[in-house]
Amino acid sequence: MNTKRLSESMEKALSDQMNKEIHAAHVFLSYGIWADDRGYQGIAKFLFRHAQEERNHSIKFMEYVLNRGGKxxxxxxPAPPEDPESLSACFDGVFRHEVDNTTAIYSIVDKSMEEKDWATWNFLQWFVKEQVEEETLxxxxxxKLKIAGGDRATDESLFTLDKALEQAPDEAPLAQDATADNP
Structure with a gap:
């Protein structure tokens, strides 16, 4: 008996996203190594934590496909991009990568609606919310880099930014969680 509950095209889309998440982990790992090499250990730790988060996202996709009878x-x-030329380029790369990832997830959400695959649609809603958080971060x-002075920031400002990012939370406050008491 066939117990697979995903279409072939949905299984491929979810597998592709699983691999995209692993690529994101490699990009953030690469950027973290670059930051550490330049003495920004706090920024590196922040990026290393996010590399791990992307690997965890990949596992979520893998488990979901397996649980739905797929493989x-x-x-x-792909190799990560070349080292960034500056912190601005690094942070811009992180942002562009998250926006690209959001676009890919939205495409799978659209596909789940077209196929009336409500289980997959429901599964993906966690990622939709997660991508709002990732883009916000x-x-x-x-x-934060702009406030510090951008690529012309003083060493003191960059030191402070580096220390702040080392301790920064891995989650961003989201608009849907805001209240009058907690804007």
Whole structure:
């Protein structure tokens, strides 16, 4: 008896996203190594934590496909981009990568609606919310660097930013959680 509850195209889309999440982990790992090499250990730790989070996202996709009777396919992961030229380029790269990931997830959400695959649609809602958080965190990186002075920031400002990111929470406050008492 066939117990697979995913279409072939949905299984492929979810497998592709699993691999995309692993690629994101490699990108953030690469950026973290770059930051550490330049003395930004706090920024590196922040990026290493997010690399681990992306690996965890990949496992969520893998488990879901397996639980629906499918078999996810591990593909070759593209090499991460070249080292960024600056912290601005690094943080811009993180943001662009998150926006690209959001677009890919939205595409699978659209596909689940077209196929009336409500289990997959429901599964993906966690990722939709997660991507709002990820984009917010990435935008916060860019904003914090701008406040510090951007690529012309003083060593003191960059030291303070580095220490702040080392201790920064891994979650961003989201608009849907805001209240009058907690804006």
């Amino acid at each position: 996810p396919k591990v593909e070759a992961i 990435a935008q916060d990186l860019i904003d």
